Amino acid sequence: MVYLSSVISFKVPKEIKEKAKKLKRYVNWSQELRDYFIRRVQEVERDVNMRIIIDELRKTEGVPEGSAVASVRENRDSG
Numbered sequence: 001m002v003y004l005s006s007v008i009s010f011k012v013p014k015e016i017k018e019k020a021k022k023l024k025r026y027v028n029w030s031q032e033l034r035d036y037f038i039r040r041v042q043e044v045e046r047d048v049n050m051r052i053i054i055d056e057l058r059k060t061e062g063v064p065e066g067s068a069v070a071s072v073r074e075n076r077d078s079g
Helices: 014-022 029-059 067-078
Strands: none
């Protein structure tokens, strides 16, 4: 997949940066962080969307009592 790219930077403690630098031959930090960031953004986006949907559903009055039974009977009788 080809991405149009932007740079995101963040700070870490100096000792962590030094440790990461020593381990860079074993870990592709750019790819690891990119994958994590994308996955995390998608997770948070799903959570926010779910909260929005739940909030909207709470605002509705629901369905009239007995409508589920009527719907099942209607589907069963039409087939």
